[in-house]
Amino acid sequence: MAGNVEPLSPRAKLAVTAGRAAAAVSRVAGRGSGSVIGGKVALRLDPDLLARLARHLDVVLVSATNGKTTTTRLIAEALRANGGVVSNALGANMPAGITSALAGGSESQYGVIEVDEKYLAGVAVDVAPKAIALLNLSRDQLDRAGETRMLAEKWREGLSGSKAIIIANADDPLVVWAASGSPNVVWVAAGQEWKDDAWSCPSCGGVMQRPGDDWFCAECGFRRPTPSWALSGDHVLDPNGTAWPIHLQLPGRANKANATSSAAVAAAFGVSPQVALERMYSVAAVAGRYDVVSYQGRDIRLLLAKNPAGWLETFSLIDPPPGPVILAVNARGADGTDTSWLWDVDFSRLAGHPIALIGDRRLDLAVRLEVAGVDFQVYESAEEAVRMCPPGRIEAIANYTSFQDLRRVVGN
Structure with a gap:
């Protein structure tokens, strides 16, 4: 005591x-x-x-x-x-x-x-x-x-x-x-x-x-x-x-x-x-993580993944295709500016999902997914990415600052 x-x-x-x-x-x-x-x-x-x-x-x-x-x-x-x-x-x-x-x-x-x-x-x-x-x-x-x-x-x-x-x-x-x-x-x-x-x-x-x-x-x-x-x-x-x-x-x-x-x-x-x-059991979300928010007629589940270990665990939460997935990566100070860790993430586990890429380093993500043989589309903003997804459930996986950016957009 x-x-x-x-x-x-x-x-x-x-x-x-x-x-x-x-x-x-x-x-x-x-x-x-x-x-x-x-x-x-x-x-x-x-x-x-x-x-x-x-x-x-x-x-x-x-x-x-x-x-x-x-x-x-x-x-x-x-x-x-x-x-x-x-x-x-x-x-x-x-x-x-x-x-x-x-x-x-x-x-x-x-x-x-x-x-x-x-x-x-x-x-x-x-x-x-x-x-x-x-x-x-x-x-x-x-x-x-x-x-x-x-x-x-x-x-x-x-x-x-x-x-x-x-x-x-x-x-x-x-x-x-x-x-x-x-x-x-x-x-x-x-x-x-x-x-x-x-x-x-x-x-x-x-x-x-x-x-x-x-x-x-x-x-x-x-x-x-x-x-x-x-x-x-x-x-x-x-x-x-x-x-x-x-x-x-x-x-x-x-x-x-x-x-x-x-x-x-x-x-x-x-x-x-x-x-x-x-x-x-009373804990339903943690600082916005795992929250499901309604935005543009879609239900978006917000998932945080900051490094290869976190992305591996997060992929296990995603239902089998065909549900859409938004991936967002920044490389600001709070994230770490080195994005070479993307090459340690097995993005082939998302094959079959419609993938939308956003964030400051969306082109780094695009190169990684292209090498992994996973189809994707690149968008300038979260608003555009959500708008191009069909109505229903969307899984959104983002690293630290891109997660905060996404929360501000969808009102969480």
């Missing part, structure tokens, strides 16, 4: 007030929620503010390349069974955004915080979390993110002295390597569809062997640990072997895996799997 709320120092109070004012100005100017600029202003005035704001909270940190926003939301819903929760639910996951989120949670018991992979170790030092959930590591934002093995090593070094319970995906060798230096690890068999970032052993560099769902390095003996929690079909298996049904409004195997990790985290705070999973 976290301690009682201590009053903030005058300096900290000034920092919080100034941050809120900066955020309000940003919102009035139409530049988004203002959480990032507000946090930056607050931290400039009080560099220790994040640690001060987290002092009274039982904190959970969630980090991964894929799934952290959704898992953060699921954990937050589960922990609300026990008390108030403050969370950066909209995904501002660097120190400034986290600071803004915690500034609004003075009466909360729990802090459920999504953290960008590169900032995890530093944030963990600041907020002294009770639990840390590690879901996966895969290539992302190639122009500025470190190579995945290097990122795993930073996690391993940064978390080795942490007293937190580490809830880690046993099916991702990079996550296992990162978590193995920690003294208190709960292993979860959450699965790993995308394997192309973990064919070499993170411990010795040898070639990883992957028979079935298992994995091991024949050269150094590094291998998959035995999980105590597991996703099994439509159920979560707890450490006692009891199967708890998963009922989610969120689609797909990946979200069942997120729910499994979330149930393991909730259990560390005394919330039973039954209660945790029942509460997760």
Whole structure:
């Protein structure tokens, strides 16, 4: 249980007030929620503010390349069974955004915080979390993110002295390597569809062997640990072997895996799997993801996919042809400006669907689909692409900033 709320120092109070004012100005100017600029202003005035704001909270940190926003939301819903929760639910996951989120949670018991992979170790030092959930590591934002093995090593070094319970995906060798230096690890068999970032052993560099769902390095003996929690079909298996049904409004195997990790985290705070999973059903969409919106007489389902691992999972949600699919890709700062990752995505899985390409880098997409032998049409705007689709259901898959652009167009 976290301690009682201590009053903030005058300096900290000034920092919080100034941050809120900066955020309000940003919102009035139409530049988004203002959480990032507000946090930056607050931290400039009080560099220790994040640690001060987290002092009274039982904190959970969630980090991964894929799934952290959704898992953060699921954990937050589960922990609300026990008390108030403050969370950066909209995904501002660097120190400034986290600071803004915690500034609004003075009466909360729990802090459920999504953290960008590169900032995890530093944030963990600041907020002294009770639990840390590690879901996966895969290539992302190639122009500025470190190579995945290097990122795993930073996690391993940064978390080795942490007293937190580490809830880690046993099916991702990079996550296992990162978590193995920690003294208190709960292993979860959450699965790993995308394997192309973990064919070499993170411990010795040898070639990883992957028979079935298992994995091991024949050269150094590094291998998959035995999980105590597991996703099994439509159920979560707890450490006692009891199967708890998963009922989610969120689609797909990946979200069942997120729910499994979330149930393991909730259990560390005394919330039973039954209660945790029942509460997760209330989550129908996450920051616009999975929403179905009506626009121009069509029902458009909005799906976010930012890297090869995410696109692979998203393709599994698409019904067989002939339904139309809109693909949107930008390469702005928040996306990463390198689009070479498109060549790692198996777009042939969309063959047979009418495909519409939009976004700043629609021509990069067009070249990739042409090589994949998939038919497509290129459009200048989302409005035009939707208008050219027949009435009915449309699946729209977009990376980060193109997803935001699309939400603004369709009114979500």
